[in-house]
Amino acid sequence: MVGNIKKGDAKEIIETDFIPVDYSHFDWQEENYVRIIGRNSDGKRICLIDKFEPYFWAIFKKETSEKKIKEIQKNIENIKIESENRTTEIKKTEVHDKHFLGQKVKAIKIFITNYKDAHPVADKLDFPEIEARREYDIPLITRYIIDKKLLPLHQYKIIGRNVDLDFEFGSLARVLEVDSCLFIQKISSIKESEELSPKIVAYDIEADELEIGKGDITMISLVSKNFKKVLTWKKTKSRQDYVELCKDEEDMLKKFVSYVKKLNPDMLVGYFSDGFDLPYLRERAEKNKIKLSLGLDKSQPTFMRGRVPSGRISGIVHIDLFRFIETVYSQYLQSETLGLNEVALEILGEGKKDFDKTRKSNKIREDEWEDYFEYNLQDSILTYKLAEKFWPDMQEFCKIIQEPLFEITRDSMSQLLENYILHRLDSYDEITDKRPLHDEISTRRQRKKVEGAFVLEPKAGLYENIAMFDFSSMHTSIIVSFNISKATLLEKPEKNVHESPEVELNGKKSKFYFSKELGFLPDMFKRLVEKRKDCKKEYKENPNPVTKARSNAFKLLSAAVHGYIGFFGARYYSIESSASILAFVRQFNKETIEKVKKAGHNVIYSDTDSVAFTMEGKTKQQVLDLLKKLNSELPGMMELELEDFYKRGIWVTTRAGGFGAKKKYALIDEKGKLKIRGFETVRRDWCKLARDLQNIILQKILKEGNEISALEYLKEIIKKLKERKVDKEDILIRTQLKKPISEYLSITPHVIAAKKMEEQGIPVDVGMLVKFFIAETKGNTKLVREKVKLPDEKGEYNLEYYLGHQIIPAVENIFEVFGITKEDILGKKQKSLGDF
DNA sequence: GTGCGTGCCCTACC
DNA sequence: ACCGGTAGGGCACGCAC
Numbered sequence: 001m002v003g004n005i006k007k008g009d010a011k012e013i014i015e016t017d018f019i020p021v022d023y024s025h026f027d028w029q030e031e032n033y034v035r036i037i038g039r040n041s042d043g044k045r046i047c048l049i050d051k052f053e054p055y056f057w058a059i060f061k062k063e064t065s066e067k068k069i070k071e072i073q074k075n076i077e078n079i080k081i082e083s084e085n086r087t088t089e090i091k092k093t094e095v096h097d098k099h100f101l102g103q104k105v106k107a108i109k110i111f112i113t114n115y116k117d118a119h120p121v122a123d124k125l126d127f128p129e130i131e132a133r134r135e136y137d138i139p140l141i142t143r144y145i146i147d148k149k150l151l152p153l154h155q156y157k158i159i160g161r162n163v164d165l166d167f168e169f170g171s172l173a174r175v176l177e178v179d180s181c182l183f184i185q186k187i188s189s190i191k192e193s194e195e196l197s198p199k200i201v202a203y204d205i206e207a208d209e210l211e212i213g214k215g216d217i218t219m220i221s222l223v224s225k226n227f228k229k230v231l232t233w234k235k236t237k238s239r240q241d242y243v244e245l246c247k248d249e250e251d252m253l254k255k256f257v258s259y260v261k262k263l264n265p266d267m268l269v270g271y272f273s274d275g276f277d278l279p280y281l282r283e284r285a286e287k288n289k290i291k292l293s294l295g296l297d298k299s300q301p302t303f304m305r306g307r308v309p310s311g312r313i314s315g316i317v318h319i320d321l322f323r324f325i326e327t328v329y330s331q332y333l334q335s336e337t338l339g340l341n342e343v344a345l346e347i348l349g350e351g352k353k354d355f356d357k358t359r360k361s362n363k364i365r366e367d368e369w370e371d372y373f374e375y376n377l378q379d380s381i382l383t384y385k386l387a388e389k390f391w392p393d394m395q396e397f398c399k400i401i402q403e404p405l406f407e408i409t410r411d412s413m414s415q416l417l418e419n420y421i422l423h424r425l426d427s428y429d430e431i432t433d434k435r436p437l438h439d440e441i442s443t444r445r446q447r448k449k450v451e452g453a454f455v456l457e458p459k460a461g462l463y464e465n466i467a468m469f470d471f472s473s474m475h476t477s478i479i480v481s482f483n484i485s486k487a488t489l490l491e492k493p494e495k496n497v498h499e500s501p502e503v504e505l506n507g508k509k510s511k512f513y514f515s516k517e518l519g520f521l522p523d524m525f526k527r528l529v530e531k532r533k534d535c536k537k538e539y540k541e542n543p544n545p546v547t548k549a550r551s552n553a554f555k556l557l558s559a560a561v562h563g564y565i566g567f568f569g570a571r572y573y574s575i576e577s578s579a580s581i582l583a584f585v586r587q588f589n590k591e592t593i594e595k596v597k598k599a600g601h602n603v604i605y606s607d608t609d610s611v612a613f614t615m616e617g618k619t620k621q622q623v624l625d626l627l628k629k630l631n632s633e634l635p636g637m638m639e640l641e642l643e644d645f646y647k648r649g650i651w652v653t654t655r656a657g658g659f660g661a662k663k664k665y666a667l668i669d670e671k672g673k674l675k676i677r678g679f680e681t682v683r684r685d686w687c688k689l690a691r692d693l694q695n696i697i698l699q700k701i702l703k704e705g706n707e708i709s710a711l712e713y714l715k716e717i718i719k720k721l722k723e724r725k726v727d728k729e730d731i732l733i734r735t736q737l738k739k740p741i742s743e744y745l746s747i748t749p750h751v752i753a754a755k756k757m758e759e760q761g762i763p764v765d766v767g768m769l770v771k772f773f774i775a776e777t778k779g780n781t782k783l784v785r786e787k788v789k790l791p792d793e794k795g796e797y798n799l800e801y802y803l804g805h806q807i808i809p810a811v812e813n814i815f816e817v818f819g820i821t822k823e824d825i826l827g828k829k830q831k832s833l834g835d836f
Numbered sequence: 837g838t839g840c841g842t843g844c845c846c847t848a849c850c
Numbered sequence: 851a852c853c854g855g856t857a858g859g860g861c862a863c864g865c866a867c
Binding site for chain 2: 452453455470474475559607608609610662663664677678679682683684685735736738744745746748750751
Binding site: 412414445450452455559561563564565567568569578582607608654655661662663680683685783805809 | 857858859
């Protein structure tokens with residue numbers, strides 16, 4: 001179905017299929033245009049250009065008369081703003097019946113020449129009849145996608161005319177490295193559409209200094225399908241054919257650009273590349289006085305400021321895979337850090353090559369460079385493989401959220417959800433509410449915390465035959481069932497409305513009321529949760545990477561709803577809603593506990609949306625019947641599910657008060673699979689020795705139902721510790737550095753470790769995991785921090801510390817359940833370290 | 837000088 | 851600035867005795 005795609009033949013009409021990948025906008029003759037880069041099914045790279053007509057809304061107060069509206073419309077049409085180099089005028093206006101926050105309103109759609117004029121024009125509209133001005137803060141591309149329905153990664157049929165490269169859009173279209181450039185005339189959807197098979201290129205650099213641009217870049221690796229390359233200027237013999245020797249750094253940078261052009265990727269993927277590789281390349285290009293013209297329009301990468309700067313390459317989607325994995329996948333990863341090595345090991349079963357690159361390159365021996373190249377190449381190989389692995393996830397998020405790949409791989413969860421909402425408001429005829437400004441954000445941030453969920457204190461002990469119920473998507477199903485949102489919140493109680501339990505907000509106790517007329521957000525969230533259920537079912541029936549990714553995307557979005565409503569940066573923030581939702585959460589949780597008790601069970605534990613209880617001799621069927629009964633009593637779309645049946649479970653006391661410890665338990669299911677929550681086993685800031693020990697002890701106790709062999713095992717480990725046979729790796733403590741060293745008020749062991757690293761010239765970054773161990777020291781110091789040593793420092797581990805502060809604390813409360821005390825473990829008579 | 841409460845800090849659960 | 855409330859627990863520190 002593809003026409004004869006070639007550049008030239010100005011104005012010729014072309015028809016082609018097309019999948020949008022990269023979106024940007026530009027100004028020409030003071031007007032806004034959108035430029036979309038994508039592919040057709042022949043793999044040709046096509047650029048589409050479309051006109052964008054910017055507009056925003058002015059919403060009238062309820063009682064405004066038709067006459068007054070017409071009058072104001074005229075006034076608005078006459079607005080002119082003179083600025084230094086141009087005059088801003090209103091192109092046209094239209095009066096529409098719309099909805100705003102669920103209310104029917106009359107609103108004027110105000111079309112302006114240039115998107116940039118939206119704010120100044122909006123500021124001019126100070127008519128008393130105008131209640132609000134909205135949508136001047138919607139990003140241009142978002143608006144374009146919503147209005148034209150040209151969704152990223154969907155396939156379309158496009159009819160367009162060849163752009164006259166000599167006359168239209170200045171040199172913009174002419175310099176573009178694409179197969180064809182069309183001005184859009186018609187977009188139509190395709191029924192049996194194809195998916196994009198993206199061309200991915202992964203890259204990675206090695207540099208002498210970690211500070212951006214400070215040292216030379218010694219090598220750059222590039223990996224794509226059937227392609228691998230390491231570029232370097234280091235003159236050393238290499239037997240590997242993938243190593244290409246460049247004259248100098250400048251030549252290497254130029255070759256990098258030319259290889260990227262030759263490979264012609266849709267996506268250029270790095271790992272941490274927003275924060276390291278791309279800005280480094282850009283800086284070094286500048287130092288070498290050359291242009292890093294990676295863009296399809298030969299432009300250099302640009303960096304948008306944000307929490308982390310985002311590196312954008314015109315026409316090619318630059319993806320920092322780390323950022324995407326961090327938001328959408330980190331909760332599923334066991335890895336303690338999200339570094340390339342650990343993530344790749346867990347997901348691909350393959351890690352980085354072993355190479356000590358902490359040395360400056362002049363310290364690297366001639367014969368070691370070969371390994372360094374291989375190390376560098378491997379990083380790109382891993383990045384490439386991860387990109388392939390996560391492509392279904394990126395694709396599904398992109399299709400569901402309907403924002404471009406560049407955005408969805410960098411957005412936080414609440415931004416993703418907000419974009420999901422923005423792209424669906426059209427079907428409710430809703431005008432989008434505004435993004436909070438600085439003052440509003442600080443007010444929101446200053447408010448007192450609202451009371452959260454309820455957690456039941458467990459009674460410590462070993463339990464047999466346990467069942468657990470939990471509410472599915474509890475917060476979201478409460479929102480839907482009680483129609484909770486900013487727009488459905490009523491100012492005062494009315495007849496026949498939803499009423500929240502009493503909540504305390506800013507020191508005042510009150511109830512909140514929500515209309516029973518279905519709100520657009522509750523309706524949208526209802527669809528979201530239903531979609532989540534459908535996709536979960538789809539995945540179970542047909543498990544594959546795509547259905548898994550889709551199911552996961554809807555799961556994450558459903559789970560983010562409540563957080564979004566209470567998030568200070570949200571357009572649809574509503575603290576009254578958030579407080580009400582949490583009050584309902586507490587109420588339903590407590591009611592469920594009571595009902596389960598009343599049915600004759602012993603409720604052991606409960607946290608937020610779950611209840612764990614013993615079977616008390618009842619059959620599984622009886623428990624399922626109870627579940628059915630409880631469900632029949634729940635309102636709306638609220639639903640209680642069976643989490644699972646468990647053979648045994650253990651709850652312990654807190655170290656401090658001897659109360660039952662919350663958020664800390666271990667269960668074993670009927671297949672022998674363990675579910676461990678909160679214990680040191682799952683905490684990365686405990687040493688491996690203590691964690692592994694605790695894990696095995698929990699396993700033995702839960703499998704066997706008693707402590708006998710667990711105790712034997714413990715004694716073995718203590719013996720091994722005392723004989724100093726424990727590996728160094730197993731006694732390392734890892735703690736994250738959450739802020740710069742200087743900002744710490746209290747100087748803890750991990751801060752000391754970080755300081756030591758700094759002294760040794762090891763780069764210390766915020767967010768890094770600091771590794772250290774507690775060593776035997778001379779003198780009579782009490783402070784742990786004075787015994788801190790870095791992993792490669794000489795010294796014996798501190799026996800007393802590891803016994804008294806790692807091993808014993810990790811198991812003490814577990815054995816206490818069986819009436820075995822610390823003294824029993826260590827030998828009764830000895831005050832210090834007894835021997836067995 | 838010890839011992840305990842408190843604040844800081846980190847990390848987990850949901 | 852990028853979901854937030856609930857919770858456990860280690861370490862340092864300062865006050866009470």
